[in-house]
Amino acid sequence: MLRKPILSKGGARAPPRLRSRFSIPAPVAIVVIPLLVYVYLSCLFPSLSLWRWASDMSLRRRDFVDTHAADVQSLSASAKEALTSQKPLGPEGEKDAPLPPAAHVSGVALNGSKFGAATDMQFRLEWHGFQCLVHSSFARQAAPLPGDVTWVTQMTADRVTSLEQMLVRWKGPVSVALYSQNVESDIAVVAHLFDKVDFHIVGASQGLYPVNTLRNVAINNARTDFVFLADVDFVPDIQAYEGMKAHVAKLKAQGKEHDKAVWVLPAFEIDGTDQAVPLDFDALIKMGSRIHQVHNDGGREIAHKYSKYDKWRTASEPYVADYKFPYEPYILAPRSIPRFDVRFFGYGNDKASHNYELNAAGFVFHVLPKHFVVHVRHRQGSWVHQTFLDPKERLSRTLTTFLKDVDRRYSTKVFKDDAKSFPALAPSANFKILGGALKQSCVAVCAAAGLTCHEEWAERVNSCKVLEASFACLQGCNDNFFGVDLPAYNSQREQCLINNAPAAHPFSCQITYDFSRRLCPCGA
DSSP states (O other): OOOOOOBOTTSSBOOOOOOSSOOOOHHHHHHHHHHHHHHHHHHHOGGGOHHHHHHHHHHHTOSSOOGGGOOOBTOOHHHHHHHHHOOOSSGGGOOOSOOOTTOEEEEEEETTBTTBTTEEEEEEEEESSSEEEEEEEOOSSOOOOTTOEEEEEEEOGGGHHHHHHHHHHOOSOEEEEEEESBHHHHHHHHGGGTTTOEEEEEEOOSSSOOHHHHHHHHHHTOOSSEEEEOOTTEEEOTTHHHHHHHHHHHHHHTTOTTSSEEEEEOEEEEOSSOOOOOSSHHHHHHTGGGEEETTOSTTTGGGTGGGOHHHHTTOSSOEEOOOOTTOOOEEEEETTSOOOOTTOOSSSSHHHHHHHHHHHTTOEEEEOSSOOEEEOOOOOOTTGGGGGSSHHHHIIIIIHHHHHHHHHHTTSSOOHHHHOOOOOOOGGGOOEEEEEEETOOHHHHHHHTTOEEOGGGHHHHOSHHHHHHHSOOTTOEEEEEOOTTOSEEETTTTEEEEESOTTTSOOOSSOOOTTEEEEEEEEO
C-alpha cells in the first residue's frame, strides 16, 4: 500500500520519524529467545547440551564397553598405552584366546599419599567379555577369619558416603569394585577406607557402566567361601554380619555348605524425612508401615515381593521363596555360584538376569528371618540415565537372548533348532563340522582339511548347540537372523547366529563375510 509523502511546512520531504524502540517480529522471537536461553543454560550446566545427549545416545546403542579405545584419565603413560594399544585377543580380531600370562602395566603414581612416596599401582589385564585393567588393594587391617562372609558390591567414587554408612554396621571383610575414570582423584576420595576395604579399581572406558563386570571382579577377588551380594546404597541391620556368619557355620556343621541354596535378606525402604536405618529387627517392627518393601510402587514391586514380607515379619526359621522372574533379592551365597552375565550394562535386568540363571541352575532361594537391608536415599548416579535410551533394543538384543541362552544351557526348555534330528550319514561320507576364520569361505575351510563343502548338509550344523560346541559365543546364541553365510560366529556382535529362514536364504559354501567365522559341513 502506497503512502503519501510527509511534507514539511516549506514543501520539502520531512525525514521519517525514528522508532523509539527496537522490535522483533513475534515468529522470530519465539525461536530465538528460547535458543539463547538454552545456550546460556548449557554453558552453566554442560549435561543439558545436545552434544552430551547425542553422545549418550551413541553409547546406549553399544552392547559392550570398548576399553581398547578408552581415554582413562590420570593413569600413567604405560597404563594408557596398554588400554589404547591392546588388540582383540586371538587371530584376526577374535576374542576367544586366553589372556597372556603376567600381563601387568604400571598405573598412576600417588605422590605424597599416606601410602608412601610415589606409590606405583600395578594394573593387571583381565578378560570379562572384553579386556579391562584392574588394580587390587587388599585391606591391611581386616584380614578374613575362618568362616567369614564378605560384603560384595560395586560403585563409583561419588558413592563413598553410602559405603561409609554400610561400614558402620558391617564389621566383616568387604570387596568393592571401584569404577574409575580418574584414578588419582578417586583414590583420594576412598583412601581413608583402605585399611578396612578390599578395593579393586577398574579403569573406566567411555562406554556404559559395566555393572555386572564390576560385580564379577568383586566376587572373584573376595577372600571367603561365602559372599553377600548387595548394591552400595544398602545398609544392613547391626546383627547381620554375625547372623550370616552363624548361619554359614551351621551349614558347614550340617555338611550343607555346597548345597545349591542362596539366602535372602529382605530389602526395605523408609517413607518420610527421617531416614534413620533401624538398628535391628525389633526396631524395624516398631516403625510399622513407615518402613516397607523396597520398590513397592506399581510395576516394580515384583522385583522383591517374592520374599514374602508379611511372612518374614513373623518368621522364626528360614523359609523358601517362590522364585518368579524378575525376582532380584540381595543374597548370601557361596562364592562358587555362577557369575553375573557381562552383557548387561547400566541399570536394568542386571540382577534379575543373574537370579534367573541361579534358579535355572537349581539354586533354591531361602529367606533368612530377623535380618534385613535398608535402601539409603542418594542422588541418582550419573550413569543411570544412560540405560533407558533404546530400551527395545536392549530387551531384544540382550535380555531375550540371555534368557534363551540360559534355558538352553540348563535344558529347561527344548528349542526347535536343538531338537532337530537327521538320519545318520554313512562312514564313507566322512562328515566333519569345521569352523573357519574371518573372511573365509566354507569351500576354503573344507579344502584345508582335504574335504568338500556340502550345502545339502547345512541344516545339520544350523543349531545353537552345534555352534556353541565350536565357538566361544561370548554374547550368546541368537536365532533372530537369516543369511546365506549362517550359521556362523559374528565378531561384531560377539554372538553365534543361526539361519532362521534357510528355505528363503539357503546356505552357500562359496560366500564370505568380513565379520563371520562360518561353521561348515564338510565331508568326502
